[in-house]
Amino acid sequence: xxxxxxxxxxxxxxxxxxxxxxxxxxxxxxxxxxxxxxxxxxxxxxxxxxxxxxxxxxxxxxxxxxxxxxxxxxxxxxxxxxxxxxxxxxxxxxxxxxxxxxxxxxxxxxxxxxxxxxxxxxxxxxxxxxxxxxxxxxxxxxxxxxxxxxxxxxxxxxxxxxxxxxxxxxxxxxxxxxxxxxxxxxxxxxxxxxxxxxxxxxxxxxxxxxxxxxxxxxxxxxxxxxxxxxxxxxxxxxxxxxxxxxxxxxxxxxxxxxxxxxxxxxxxxxxxxxxxxxxxxxxxxxxxxxxxxxxxxxxxxxxxxxxxxxxxxxxxxxxxxxxxxxxxxxxxxxxxxxxxxxxxxxxxxxxxxxxxxxxxxxxxxxxxxxxxxxxxxxxxxxxxxxxxxxxxxxxxxxxxxxxxxxxxxxxxxxxxxxxxxxxxxxxxxxxxxxxxxxxxxxxxxxxxxxxxxxxxxxxxxxxxxxxxxxxxxxxxxxxxxxxxxxxxxxxxxxxxxxxxxxxxxxxxxxxxxxxxxxxxxxxxxxxxxxxxxxxxxxxxxxxxxxxxxxxxxxxxxxxxxxxxxxxxxxxxxxxxxxxxxxxxxxxxxxxxxxxxxxxxxxxxx
Numbered sequence: 001x002x003x004x005x006x007x008x009x010x011x012x013x014x015x016x017x018x019x020x021x022x023x024x025x026x027x028x029x030x031x032x033x034x035x036x037x038x039x040x041x042x043x044x045x046x047x048x049x050x051x052x053x054x055x056x057x058x059x060x061x062x063x064x065x066x067x068x069x070x071x072x073x074x075x076x077x078x079x080x081x082x083x084x085x086x087x088x089x090x091x092x093x094x095x096x097x098x099x100x101x102x103x104x105x106x107x108x109x110x111x112x113x114x115x116x117x118x119x120x121x122x123x124x125x126x127x128x129x130x131x132x133x134x135x136x137x138x139x140x141x142x143x144x145x146x147x148x149x150x151x152x153x154x155x156x157x158x159x160x161x162x163x164x165x166x167x168x169x170x171x172x173x174x175x176x177x178x179x180x181x182x183x184x185x186x187x188x189x190x191x192x193x194x195x196x197x198x199x200x201x202x203x204x205x206x207x208x209x210x211x212x213x214x215x216x217x218x219x220x221x222x223x224x225x226x227x228x229x230x231x232x233x234x235x236x237x238x239x240x241x242x243x244x245x246x247x248x249x250x251x252x253x254x255x256x257x258x259x260x261x262x263x264x265x266x267x268x269x270x271x272x273x274x275x276x277x278x279x280x281x282x283x284x285x286x287x288x289x290x291x292x293x294x295x296x297x298x299x300x301x302x303x304x305x306x307x308x309x310x311x312x313x314x315x316x317x318x319x320x321x322x323x324x325x326x327x328x329x330x331x332x333x334x335x336x337x338x339x340x341x342x343x344x345x346x347x348x349x350x351x352x353x354x355x356x357x358x359x360x361x362x363x364x365x366x367x368x369x370x371x372x373x374x375x376x377x378x379x380x381x382x383x384x385x386x387x388x389x390x391x392x393x394x395x396x397x398x399x400x401x402x403x404x405x406x407x408x409x410x411x412x413x414x415x416x417x418x419x420x421x422x423x424x425x426x427x428x429x430x431x432x433x434x435x436x437x438x439x440x441x442x443x444x445x446x447x448x449x450x451x452x453x454x455x456x457x458x459x460x461x462x463x464x465x466x467x468x469x470x471x472x473x474x475x476x477x478x479x480x481x482x483x484x485x486x487x488x489x490x491x492x493x494x495x496x497x498x499x500x501x502x503x504x505x506x507x508x509x510x511x512x513x514x515x516x517x518x519x520x521x522x523x524x525x526x527x528x529x530x531x532x533x534x535x536x537x538x539x540x541x542x543x544x545x546x547x548x549x550x551x552x553x554x555x556x557x558x559x560x561x562x563x564x565x566x567x568x569x570x571x572x573x574x575x576x577x578x579x580x581x582x583x584x585x586x587x588x589x590x591x592x593x594x595x596x597x598x599x600x601x602x603x604x605x
Contacts, residue, residue, distance in 0.1 A: 014087070014088040014089060014090045014095045014097070015084070015087055015088055017088075017095055017114060017117065018084055018088045018095060018097040018112065018114065019084070020117075021040065021112070021114060021117065021119065022082045022083065022084070022099070022112075024040060025037065025040050025082060025119075026079075026080065026081075026082050028040065029070075029074065029079050029080075030080070032074055032075060034066075034067045034068075034070035034071045034074055035067055037066065037067070037070055037074075038063040038064070038066040038067035038070070039063065040118065040119050041062075041063055041066055041118060041119040041120075041122075042115055042118040042119065042120055043062060043063060044062065044120075045061070045062060045063070045066070045118070045119055045120055045121065045122075046059055046060075046061055046120070046121045046122070046409035046411060046412070047059065047060050047065070047066050047069070047119075047121075047122045047124070048121070048122070048123045048124070048406070048407070048409050049069075049123075049124045049125075050123070050124065050125040050126060050406070050579050051106075051125070051126040051579050051582055051583060052077070052079075052103055052106055052108045052124045052125065052126045053069065053070075053073045053074075053077050053079070053103070053124060053596070054069065054073060054595065054596035054597060055557075055583065055586075055593040055594060055595045055596065056556050056557060056595050056596055056597055056598070057550045057551075057554075057555055057556040057576075057579065058549070058550060058556075058596060058597045059409050059410065059411070059549040059550060060597075061409075061411060061549070069596055069597070072594075072596055073594070073596050076104065076592070076594065077103045077104060078103060078104040079101055079102065079103050080101065080102055080103075081100070081101050081102045082099055082100075082101045083099065083100060083101070084097050084098060084099055085098045085099065085100050085109075086098050093115060093116075094113050094114065094115055094120065095113065095114040095115075096111070096112070096113050096114075097111070097112045097113075097114075098110075098111055098400075098403075099111065099112055101124070102130075103126075105129060105130055105586070105591055106126045106127070106128060106129050106130060106582075107126075107127055107128050107130065108124055108125055108126050108127055109125055109127050109403065110122065110123045110124040110125060110403075110407075111123040111403060111404070111406075111407035113407075121407060121408070121409055121412075123403065123406060123407040125403065125406070125579070126579065126582050127578075128582075129582060129585060129586060129589070129591070132193065132194075132585060132589055134192045134193060135192070136192070143155075159258070162260075163260070166196065166198060166260055167198055167262070167290060167292060168290075170196065171196075171292065171293050171294065172196045172197050172198045172260075172292060172294050173195055173196045173197060173294060173295050173296060173584075173588050174190060174195055174196070174197040174198075174294055174295070174296040174297075174298060174584055174588075175197070175198055175200065175279070175281055175292055175294035175296070175297055175298070176197060176198070176199040176200070176298045176300050176566070177200055177267045177297070177298065177299055177300060177301060177517075177521065178199075178200075178201060178299065178300035178301040178302060178567075179199045179200065179201025179203065179206055179209070179254075179261060179263070179300075180201070180209040180210075180250075180300070180302055180567075181228065181246075181250060181570055181573050182300040182302065182566050182567040182568065182573040182577070183199045183201065183298075183300035183566070184199065184206060184228075184250055184253060184254050184257075184259055184261070185228050185229055185573045185574055185577045186199075186298065186300060186566050186573075186577045186580060186581060187199040187254075187257075187259035187260065187261065188228070188229055188230060188253070188257040188259055188577075189229060189577045189578060189580075189581035190581055190584070190585075191257060191258055191259055191260075192230070193581055193582075193585045194585075195581070195584060195585050195588050197260065198260045198261075198262055198292070198294075199254075199259055199260065199261045199262065199300075200261075200262045200265040200266075200267060200283060200285075201261070201262070201263060201265065202264065202265065202266045203263055203264070204263055204264055205251055205263055206247075206250050206251040206253075206254040206261055206263065207246065207247030207248060207249070207250035207251040207254075208247060209247075209302075210243040210244070210246045210247040210250070211243065211244050211247040213243050213326070213328075214325075214328045214329065214330045214331075214350065214351055214354060215243075215329075215330035215331075215332075215354070216330065216331075216350055216351075216353065216354035217242070217243040217350060218240045218241060218242050218243065218466070219240050219241045219243075219246065219570075220240065220346065220375065220464040220466065221240075221464075221569060221570065221571070222239050222240065222379050222383065222387060222388065223237050223238065223239050223240075223241065224383075224387035224388055224389070224391065224392065224398070224401075225383060225387040225569075225570070225571050226241070226569075226570035226571065226574075227398050227570075227574060228253055228570070228573070228574055229574050229577060229578070230257065231253060231256065231257065232398065233249070239379075240375075240466070262283075262285055263286075264285070264286040265283050265284065265285045265286065265290075266283065266284045267281055267282075267283055267521055268282045268283065268284055268521075269281070269282045269521065269522075270282075270297060270521050270522045271522065272297075272522075272526075272560070272561070272562065272563075274561075277295060277561070277562065278293050278294065278295050278562075279292075279293065279294050279295070279296075279297045279562065280292075280293055281293075281294065281297065295562060295587070295588075296562050296564065296584050296587070297562060297563050297564070298564045298565070298566050298580070298584075299514060299517055299518065299521075299563070299564070299565050299566070299567075300565075300566045300567055301514060301517045301567070302511075302514075302567050303459055303511070303514055303533070303534050303554075303567045303568055306511050306512040306513070306514060306516040306517055307324045307326050307327075307511055307512070308324075308509050308510045308511050308512045309324050309507055309509065310342070310484070310507060310509050312484050312486055312487050313485075313486040313487070314486040314487035314488060314489075314493075315487045317487070317488075317489055318487050318488070318489060318490075318502075318505065319489045319490055320337075320490065320502060320503040320504055320505065321503070321504045321505075322487075322504070322505040322506075322507065323505075323506060323507070324506075324507050324508075324509070325341075325343070325347040325348070325351060325506055325507065325508040325509075326347075326511075328347075328351055328506055330354065331351075331354045331355045331357070331358035331360055332358060334355065334358075334360045334503075334504055335358060335359055335360055336360075337360065337361070337503035337504055338361045338362075338363075338501050338502055338503050338504070339355055339360055339361065339362045339363070339502065339503065339504040339505075339506060340362075340363050340365055340492050340500050340502040340504070340505050340506070341355075341362060341363070341364050341365065341505075341506045341508055342365045342367070342484065342492070342505065342506065342507050342508060342509060343364075343365070343366075343367070343506075343507070343508030343509050343510070344364055344365075344366035344367070344368075344370045344440075344441075344463070344508075345370055345460055345461060345462060345463055345508065345510065346462065346463050346464065347508040348364060348463075348506075348508035349364075349463045349465070349468035349469065349472075350466075350468065351506055351508060352364050352468055352471070352472075352477045353466075353467055353468035353471060353477070356471055356476055356477050362477060362478065363477075363478040363479075363480055363500055364472065364477055364478065364479050364480070365480050365481075365482065365484070365492065365500065366440065366441055366479060366480070366481045366482075367481075367482070367483055367484070368441070368461075369441040369442060369443040369461075370440075370441065370442065370443070370461060370462060370463060371442065371443055371444055371445060371450060371451060371454055371461055371462040371463070372432075372435065372440075372442055372462070372463050372465050372469050373421075373424060373450065373451050373462070373463075373464055373465065374424075374428055374431065374464075374465045374469075375464050375465055375466050377424045377427055377428055378424075378451065378464060381420055381423055381424055381427070382417075382420050382421075382424070382450070382451070382452070386401035386404055386405060387401055387571075398574075402571070402574070402575040406575070409549075410456065410536050410549060410550065411547070411549065413449075413452075413453065413456075414445075414447055414449035414453050417449040417450050417452055417453055418447065418448050418449050418450075420450065421444050421445075421448060421449065421450035421451075422448070424450070425444065431469075431473070434473040434474075435469055435472065435473045437473075438472055438473050438474075438475060438479060439479055439481060440469075440472055440473070440479060441481060445461075445540070446540040446541055447540070451464070453538075455569075456535075456536060456551070457535055457536055457538050457540055457541075457542070457543035458534075458535060458540075458541065458542040458543050459511070459534050459535075460510045460511075460542065461541070461542070480494075480498075480500060482494040482495060482496060482498070483495045487505070490502065490503070492505060512605070513532050513533045513534060513605050514533035514534065514553075514565055514567065515527040515528075515530050515531065515532065515533050515553070515604075515605070516605070518530060518560075518563070526560055526563070527604075528601075528604050529559050529560050529601070530553060530558045530559055530560050530563065530601070531552065531553065531559070531599075531601030531602065531603055531604055532552055532553070532601075532602075532603040532604060532605055533552055533553040533554065533565050534551060534552055534553075534554065535548070535551070535552050536548055536549070536550070536551065536552075537549075537552070537602070544602075544603055545602075546602060548599065548602075550599075552599065552603075553565050553599065554566070554567070554568065554576070555576040555577075555579055555580045556579075556580075556583070556599070557583070557595050557598055558599070559598065559599070559600075559601055564580060564584070566580055
C-alpha cells in the first residue's frame with residue numbers, strides 16, 4: 001500500500017490574515033454587536049479615532065473601551081467597506097495594513113496592526129464628508145466661463161465684493177483668532193470646504209509673527225515635516241527655513257489660497273449666547289470697531305504664544321533692559337553689554353548663540369534639566385523614515401507619513417521613542433559627555449523617550465542643537481546653574497548668594513497654557529470651564545495626570561460649546577487642521593455630530 005504524503009499547510013500571508021480579520025470585523029459591525037467587535041482585539045489594544053466614529057479625537061483602550069465606544073456610536077456611524085489599499089507587511093510578529101472605509105456621513109482612511117490574529121492598534125480618520133467633498137482633482141471648478149453666461153462678474157470683482165461683505169452684511173460662520181501658521185492653515189481648509197470664515201490677527205501682514213522674532217531664528221524642524229495643506233514647499237526650499245522666508249511664504253500662501261485675513265485686527269472681547277448658540281466678538285480693525293456674530297470661535301493664538309514672564313522680587317528696580325524671549329529683537333543692540341538669558345531651552349540657546357556670535361558677553365542661566373538632541377541626528381534617526389529626502393525617494397508621501405505617526409497611540413508611543421533616543425545617545429556620546437562636563441544638566445525625558453514625548457507632554461524642556469550646544473560645551477557661552485532669588489539693580493542674584501552682573505535680562509521662560517488667551521478674551525470662568533490646554537496626562541514632569549489619551553482640548557470639542565483650539569508646530573497645523581475643519585463643516589451643514597468622550601477638566605492651568 002502506497003502512503004500518500006500530504007503537502008504542508010502553509011501559513012496565511014499578511015494579506016490573507018488582514019483580509020480575514022477585516023471581513024470578520026465588518027461582519028460584527030454589521031451585526032451591531034460591540035462585544036463581538038471588541039473580541040477581535042487583544043486585551044492590550046488601542047483604537048484611535050479621529051472624528052469618524054466619535055466626532056472627537058479619542059483613543060479607547062482595551063476591549064472594554066472599544067465595546068463601550070461602539071455601544072454608543074456604532075448604529076449612527078454605520079461603518080462599511082473596510083479594505084486594504086496596498087499589500088500589508090509583517091515585521092517582528094506584527095502585521096501592518098493601510099485601510100479605507102466609509103461611514104454614513106464620511107469616507108475615511110486608517111491603519112491596522114495585528115498581533116497574530118488579534119487587533120493591536122487601529123487608527124480611523126475622517127478624510128471627507130459625503131456630499132461635501134472638496135473641489136479638487138477631477139471635480140475642481142472650471143474657473144473660465146465657456147459660452148454665454150448672465151453672470152458678467154469676473155474673479156477679481158467677485159473677490160472684491162466678498163471682501164466688502166464678509167464680516168459686515170454677511171456674518172462668518174467661524175472666526176479664527178490668530179493668524180500664524182495654524183490660523184492660516186485652518187483658514188485654507190475652511191476656504192476649500194466652503195465654510196465662511198475670517199482669520200484675524202493684530203500683525204500688519206501675514207507672516208509678521210515670524211518676521212518679528214529675533215533675527216537668527218530658523219525652523220528647527222526639516223522642510224519635509226513642515227509643509228502646509230494643499231501647497232507644499234518647492235523642492236529647492238531650504239531644509240531649515242529662516243524666519244523671514246517663512247513669513248513671506250505665509251503671506252504668499254494666504255493670498256494664493258484666498259484666505260479671508262484681517263490684519264491689524266485685535267479681538268477685544270467675546271461673549272457666548274447660550275440660546276442663540278452664537279458668539280458676539282468685538283474687534284478693533286485698524287481703528288474701526290467691528291462686531292461679529294460667528295457660530296464657532298477658534299483660538300489659534302499658538303501653544304507657544306501666551307508668554308510666561310516670571311515674577312521675581314526686585315524686577316521693578318532693575319536699571320537695565322529686561323524682556324521676554326518672544327520680544328527679543330536680536331543681538332545688535334547689545335554689543336558691549338552684559339546679557340543674562342534666564343532659561344536653557346530652544347529660545348535661550350538660539351538667543352545666546354546669536355549674542356555670542358555678535359561679540360556680546362552672554363551668560364545662560366540654567367534652572368532645570370534640558371533635553372538636547374543634535375539636529376543632524378534628529379533628522380537622520382528620528383525623522384528620516386518619514387520626513388526626509390530619503391523617505392520621499394522611497395515613495396513616502398506627507399499624508400502617509402502623517403498617518404503613520406498618528407497610528408501610534410500616545411499610551412505606547414514612548415516605547416517606540418526610547419530605542420530611537422538610545423541610538424542617538426550612543427551615536428553622540430562624546431557630544432553629551434562634553435556638554436555634561438561643562439556643567440550642563442541634560443536629560444532624555446523622565447523615561448528616556450526624548451524630544452517628541454517632551455513636546456507632546458509639556459511643550460518645553462528641550463533644544464534641537466544647531467550649534468549653540470557646541471558653544472556651551474566649549475565654554476564659549478558661559479553657563480551657570482541655579483535658581484533666581486531676586487533681581488538686583490544691575491544683576492541677577494541666585495539662591496546661593498552669587499550674582500550675575502547684567503545690563504540686559506532675557507526671560508526665555510516659555511509660555512503658558514492657551515486657555516490664558518480665553519481668560520483675556522472671554523473671562524476666567526470660561527478659561528476654567530475649558531481647563532488646561534496641551535499635554536497627555538502622562539504624570540511626568542509638567543504633565544500631571546490623570547491620563548487623557550489625547551492632547552488636552554486641541555482640535556476637538558471642549559467643555560465650552562462652540563469654542564475650539566488649534567495650533568502646534570507646522571506638522572500639527574497641517575495634519576490636524578483637516579479634522580478640525582471637518583468637524584466644523586459638519587456643523588455648518590447641519591449634520592448631526594454626537595460627541596463621544598468629551599474631555600473632562602482635571603487641571604485649570
